[in-house]
Amino acid sequence: MRYDTIITGGGLSGLMAGIALAKQGQQVAILAKGISRLYYNSGSLELMGRDLDGNEVTRPLEAIAALPPSHPYSRVADVAARAAQAREILEEAGVKVRGNLRRNHYRVTPTGLLKPAWLTLDDYLRIDNREQLPWQRATVFNVKGFLDFPDHFVAAGMRRLGVDCDCKDITTPQIERRRATPGEMRSTALARTLESDAALVSLAAKINSHTDDDSQAILFPALLGLDDDKASRRLRRLLDGQLYLVPTLPASVGGTRIHTLLRKHFVSLGGTYMLGSAVTSGSIDPLSCRVLGIKARNLPDQVIRANHYLLASGSFMSGGLIATHDRVVEPIFGLDVDAPRGRDAWTREYLYDRQPYMEFGVATDERLHPLHDGKPVPNLWAAGSILAGNSPIALGNTTGLSMLTALEAAAGITSSQ
């Protein structure tokens, strides 16, 4: 099988680009290794949360425009148009989100803090105006024995916003059966349990017995809906008060939902999603500087070829970059990496300072072609967290940069045909 485009990396950027290309009628294969960064997702997607000076961003488009040309966002010609395209794809895939491109809202973190966001899953708690919340009372319900939801931190966060808030543990017979085995009390296992209607009905009865009036907000850990939002819609109908989901520690049920819906959408458009096929190597012709083909772990004897290749293999945590004890390499093609030699300069002493290593990545030209021995590779593009020059955590833009650079690369691939 010959593909038009092969994408290395099955995370948010690989999927976004894959969908955009499949929509153009391309034959696309995504080779995915394992879990992606969406595993750690908050149920929100952000464009830009803080500027380079650390100030909170209200208007993300303006903050992006102010970034220096070395920042990978500057490779995206029309940020607003790409953002609109990303949102359209999310909606087509069935990812229901709310948010406004011109103005950030706040997402509520698992520890009850607020971070700026662009889009938030519509069954999640979202705060538009921190001075004025739509309710004065809330209860944080947690599933008894579920340790990955810092309920008391969430309640404290609500109290800091002036909400009268306390915590309650609840359980159902279905959950109690799980509790016999301690390892089963993890988010994704519980989310499977809470797919059954009996479990939801019993959960709703418990919650309703603790809520005396319907002006009260019901905050519940995001344990609903690995594949879609059916379970949370069902629960919402069964409850007296307003239900809002609050993200948990990983694994992220919301992130899994986003990933599942995008993957299904990609496949329904004719794309091939190969999970468990880690790309092991790729060869670049020294003369033409073009990619000749790649190899994957599960097909060791086969060279897989395509007209175009997209590298969306992520940063260190996803294996897209590897640090040996004195240098940083891109392991598949051996691309040029923007990172100093010698690890003294990679990190800072204080954890929450901007860590230099977070900005390491592959160097690209203006059109997102990575450089190999200083020369751009014309049939290869790079997108997402593998790009050099971004500080995703400090700037609060991990998901936005992934989606937008992926769509920009996809547009480049389409127009190069």
Added chain:
Amino acid sequence: MDLRNINGPQSLGEFDVIVIGGGITGAGTARDCATRGLRVLLVERFDFTYGATGRNHGLMHSGARYAVTDRDNAAECMRENLILRRIARHCVEETDGLFLSLPEDDLAYQATFVDACRRAGIRADVIDPEEARRLEPSVNPLITGAVRVPDASIDPFRLTTANVVDARRHGAVIHTFHEVIGFLMSNGRVEGVTLRDNHTGAVKEARAGVTINAAGIWGTLILRKAGITLGMLPAKGALLIFGNRVNNMVINRCRLPANGDILVPDDTICVLGTTSERVPIDTIDDMRVSPAEIDLLLTEGQKLVPRLATARVLRAYAGVRPLVASDDDPTGRSISRGIVLIDHAERDGAEGLITITGGKMMTYRLMGEVATDLACKKLGRTAPCTTATTPLPGSEPEKQRKPKTGYDMGHRAAEGRHGNIFAARRDASPDDNALVCECEQVSVGEIRFAINKLNVNNLLNLRRRTRVGMGACQGKLCACRASTLLCRFKGEADRNLVELAEFMNERWKGMRPVAWGNTLSEAQITASIYADLCGLDTVAQRPDQDNDNSSHDKEEEKEA
């Protein structure tokens, strides 16, 4: 009426003995004094094991390492080694040790070594290299010689906790976060101490017939407050922790003690060390491991155990050996590891003051014994020492041994950590059985137990008592889980949140010098969870470089 109690510092009371320092020496001395019927106050400026005790190698020497250079000391080690196997069995893993010769080592040294061990009363069996490879498959296959000795692995945190628990059972009053800032003196006689509460800043005082300075390397600074000079030789030692346990026995190099020649297995991990470098006394509160030290340790360690080349380094840490200066050898290695007991009445004319220092962690019991003997003499008391025969809490013989089957992993791990003081709590409900830390098998029940019984106020205390956050994941999820439980059992969510942010910064401190390979990827994941997902970067308070007491409680430590 004593007006000072109204207007001056708050009084903590009158005691027979005040013990300064919550390391293993202070804990062991407090236990000994308390079990001999003395009224004891134990004070520690931060948390137990904050000093060298929390930053050492965890090796229960057979003494073999010192047999050639210091026979008395080696023999002392061997005697205490046998005692600790009985009284502290829940803290000891009986692994035995190997002394290996590599092709570049002089095999003639092996004969000298074995002879010296035997003279010191240390069993030392020369075994065939083939046999050594079978016993310990991780060793370098090229070894030319091997000697088996009764080394073992010992857990400093458990050992200290067990001594503290027993001291308290015998009536000792214990205050952590209380720093000695001066002495109460009259006519040259030490009558007690002035303390600062490091949580509130309040100044307090306590009185006693005898004050025992067991503050390790800091002891020299404390003595200055009584106008006494004691030359101590701070010798820094760096160690590396690997994320999995590659060896089952302690592995030593059979040569004169040098850098990076011991690998000690410890629970689920192993620790490579050490280096030795003399450092200025004013740097002892801020020990960092340099890239050069790491590279040195790795190079030497890989010669003994080649698999270390690919094993993941979890973190690096350093401690300062509390050695008393006896000559000016710059490496600090030829200094005697011997115990130093000073009666300041004799040496300096300061009646009522004793210093106990030097030695090693594993000779702590003997140190406690000699210090208590002297204190008793001064107080005119005659009770005999029983610490060599009475097991520590956790190692007491069980009346009826319940079968080990049928209760869960977390409980078994906790029993390992706390011995049978935890076994009483087998009332485990599903709530208590849930695991907070998978790597270290710490359950909710154990955390509840530690909060209720083991002086736990924050996450750092909890880590030192339970190992939460100390395993391969370095707190990736369990730190947040444990912190939520602290809120649940003790309240104060806002404070706990800031402390969680700081705790993760502490984990980072030890990871940073070894941040490459998987350690760097794991660091990125941890940052994604705590900073990006949870937003703790928005509440973290940047530690102030100078003048911040609380930041002293946040340094990198053993297996942290």
